[in-house]
Amino acid sequence: MTQGEKITVENNGKMNVPNRPIIPFIEGDGTGPDIWAAARRVIEAAVDKAYNGEKAIDWKEVYAGQKAYDKTGEWLPDETLKTINEYKIAIKGPLTTPIGGGIRSLNVALRQELDLFACLRPVQYFTGVPSPVKNPEDVDMAIFRENTEDIYAGIEWQKGSDEVKKVIDFLQSEMGVNNIRFPETSGIGVKPVSEEGTKRLVRSAINYALNEGRKSVTLVHKGNIMKFTEGSFKAWGYEVAEQEYGDKVFTWAEYDRIVEKDGKDAGNKAQDEAVAAGKLLVKDAIADIFLQQILTRPKEFDVVATMNLNGDYISDALAAQVGGIGIAPGANINYDTGHAIFEATHGTAPKYAGMDKVNPSSVILSAVEMLEHLEWREAANLITKAMDKTIASKVVTYDFARMMDGATEVKTSEFGDELIKNMD
Numbered sequence: 001m002t003q004g005e006k007i008t009v010e011n012n013g014k015m016n017v018p019n020r021p022i023i024p025f026i027e028g029d030g031t032g033p034d035i036w037a038a039a040r041r042v043i044e045a046a047v048d049k050a051y052n053g054e055k056a057i058d059w060k061e062v063y064a065g066q067k068a069y070d071k072t073g074e075w076l077p078d079e080t081l082k083t084i085n086e087y088k089i090a091i092k093g094p095l096t097t098p099i100g101g102g103i104r105s106l107n108v109a110l111r112q113e114l115d116l117f118a119c120l121r122p123v124q125y126f127t128g129v130p131s132p133v134k135n136p137e138d139v140d141m142a143i144f145r146e147n148t149e150d151i152y153a154g155i156e157w158q159k160g161s162d163e164v165k166k167v168i169d170f171l172q173s174e175m176g177v178n179n180i181r182f183p184e185t186s187g188i189g190v191k192p193v194s195e196e197g198t199k200r201l202v203r204s205a206i207n208y209a210l211n212e213g214r215k216s217v218t219l220v221h222k223g224n225i226m227k228f229t230e231g232s233f234k235a236w237g238y239e240v241a242e243q244e245y246g247d248k249v250f251t252w253a254e255y256d257r258i259v260e261k262d263g264k265d266a267g268n269k270a271q272d273e274a275v276a277a278g279k280l281l282v283k284d285a286i287a288d289i290f291l292q293q294i295l296t297r298p299k300e301f302d303v304v305a306t307m308n309l310n311g312d313y314i315s316d317a318l319a320a321q322v323g324g325i326g327i328a329p330g331a332n333i334n335y336d337t338g339h340a341i342f343e344a345t346h347g348t349a350p351k352y353a354g355m356d357k358v359n360p361s362s363v364i365l366s367a368v369e370m371l372e373h374l375e376w377r378e379a380a381n382l383i384t385k386a387m388d389k390t391i392a393s394k395v396v397t398y399d400f401a402r403m404m405d406g407a408t409e410v411k412t413s414e415f416g417d418e419l420i421k422n423m424d
């Protein structure tokens with residue numbers, strides 16, 4: 001077989017994928033090495049089988065997290081960022097972030113440094129997966145989470161620090177702020193949400209919805225309370241929908257204008273006609289009621305576009321509905337440059353590290369997203385079908401086994417073996 005080669009992206013966005021692309025990977029902390037070892041074997045088997053050995057991935061390990069620190073004294077070496085930037089597509093295991101102090105999230109840093117502005121987390125039900133809800137098959141959503149701003153920008157100052165005193169003094173003396181309840185003992189965080197950041201995220205969500213034949217995009221926000229961040233997210237979301245997609249979409253902003261002018265019946269009629277004509281419905285929901293309605297009326301939601309923190313909460317909540325965080329894939333994508341890092345939604349699950357125990361499905365399904373992104377659909381389909389077959393045979397890891405009658409519990413590595421056996 002030939003030497004590995006770089007994936008390239010042309011100016012028009014077209015991706016050129018050689019038969020042996022070099023793909024950097026980060027093994028990850030905690031359970032990362034366990035799930036990555038299984039995932040790597042499954043991906044290699046699927047690619048080999050799908051293309052009779054004519055295609056293969058040339059893996060290139062790059063370091064981040066504890067392994068990077070042990071080798072280089074840095075948590076996220078420049079070399080890692082440079083390599084992913086150069087090779088365009090990467091896949092990673094989870095990385096640990098300490099709570100309340102210590103280094104800031106390396107996962108977030110990778111997204112910000114490489115400007116991977118959209119975190120796409122599809123949430124789908126696999127038949128047979130144990131779920132806490134009655135009709136898990138009603139959940140079929142794709143979350144687009146803004147990945148570079150919001151409270152995750154990490155602009156915050158600790159209680160008692162000189163910096164926080166300066167910020168509080170500035171807010172009180174120059175900005176007329178008089179409602180910091182306990183100024184002497186407050187930490188302060190800043191939440192930047194921009195028009196550019198919102199519009200590129202919502203644009204990606206609408207493009208995805210139109211390409212995939214989805215019915216709606218819901219903008220999820222807490223704009224009643226945070227008016228100029230989350231409220232503006234909603235306004236900019238509707239703006240980009242109406243200004244750039246014209247009559248391909250019908251928005252609730254349009255609905256509101258019709259209702260104001262001609263009454264509710266006219267608004268409902270316009271929406272019904274738009275939906276019947278196959279237009280994409282762009283609507284919105286306030287985050288708290290949204291979290292209730294995805295449980296009570298999941299069929300009403302399809303593509304979801306939201307800010308960083310909301311997207312984090314919504315990802316784990318929706319994952320629970322289709323069987324849990326063990327089967328929740330994701331991708332961090334810059335749709336303008338083609339750069340992407342694929343990773344599971346879950347974290348390092350440290351209590352299970354090194355036990356060959358946890359479910360590798362999230363990272364394996366993230367790899368399915370990666371293979372689809374490369375347009376290696378045959379290999380992606382082999383994995384998805386093997387996943388269906390393996391779950392149907394009730395051979396599963398501990399997380400599913402504890403909720404499933406008659407299951408055979410297997411280790412992480414054995415679940416990988418089973419997937420490979422079931423590829424046909």
Ligand SMILES: NC(=O)C1=CN([C@@H]2O[C@H](COP(=O)(O)OP(=O)(O)OC[C@H]3O[C@@H](n4cnc5c(N)ncnc54)[C@H](OP(=O)(O)O)[C@@H]3O)[C@@H](O)[C@H]2O)C=CC1
Nearest residue numbers: 094095096097098107325326345346347348349358359399
């Ligand atoms: N993108 C990333 O790299 C992410 C990193 N993190 C980081 O991970 C660390 C741990 O975070 P934590 O909040 O405990 O969240 P985790 O997602 O790591 O784990 C929480 C629980 O989820 C379940 N779980 C997680 N992964 C799996 C899996 N592969 N298979 C089956 N069950 C799984 C386990 O549940 P149970 O105990 O019920 O068996 C586990 O105890 C933190 O440092 C956090 O910052 C967190 C999220 C994302």
Ligand SMILES: O=C(O)CCC(=O)C(=O)O
Nearest residue numbers: 096097105107108312345
């Ligand atoms: O970076 C982290 O440690 C947590 C990130 C996270 O929870 C997520 O991206 O879903």
Ligand SMILES: [Mg+2]
Nearest residue numbers: 312315316345
């Ligand atoms: Mg999370």
